[in-house]
Amino acid sequence: MGTQAARDDVETFLATLAHAQDAAIRLLRTTILATDPRIGESIKWNAPSFHVEGRHFATMQLRRPDRMMLVLHLGAGKQAMPAGAIADPRQLLAWLGADRAAWTFAGVDDVEAQRTALQALVRQWMAHA
Template structure:
C-alpha cells in the first residue's frame, strides 16, 4: 500500500512539475517537516527527449501513459528511457526492454528483449504470473490498459512484472 501511495504522489508531483514548466511557472514540489523547501527535479533516469515528446503527445490516454512512464522509471534507478518508434521506450543495461505502442486508443506496451528477436540456444521462458501479458512471439508480449483506472487497478502486478522482465 505504501508503494502505491508513493507512486501516486511521485506521479502527481512529476506531472505538476511538467505542467508548471510548460507554463513557465516555478514549482516547489514538497516541504520538509523542518520547513525547508525541496525543489522538484526531473528524476535522474528521465530523458529530456521523452519529456519533449510527452509535452506534445496527443493521445486519448495521455494521463495513463504518464502514469505508466513514472511507474516504470520508479521500478529501478538503472532503468533509462529514450524515444523509440516515436514513443517512450525503456532500457535496462543498455538493452531496449519495454516500449509504448501509441497507435491504439488504448495504452499498449511491448515487452521485448531488444530491437530484434533473439535466437537463443535455449528457448526463452518467462512466467507471467500477473496475467497481463499477451504473447506475440516467443520473446515479445503486449500489455494493454484501457485507461488510468485500469492501470491503477493493476499497478502492483505491473510494477512486479516490469521489475522481473527488465532483469531477464
C-alpha cells in the same frame, strides 16, 4: 545520451503528443521508471521506450486513442524468452512471439489497478533483457 537529456526528450515528446490517454501514458511511464533506479528512457518507434544498461526491454505503442499498449521485448537481436522465465499467474501478458509480449491498458484506472503486478512483471523481464 545523458539520462537528463533523454528524460527531457521524452517530456518534450509527451508535451506535443496530444494523445487521448495522456494521463494514463504519464502514469504508466512513472510506474515503470519507479520500478528500478537503473531504468532509463528515450523515444523509440515514436513512443517512450525503456532500457537498462542500453538494452531496450519495453516500448509503449500509442496508435489507438482509446488504449495504449506496453510491448515487452528482448531487444534487436532475435532471442527467445526461456520457458517459464516469466511468472504471470493472472495471464496479464499477451505473448506476441517467443521474444515479446504485450499488455494493453484502457486508461488511468487500469494502470493504477495493475501497478504492483506491472512492476513485478517488469522486474522479471529486465532480468532477461
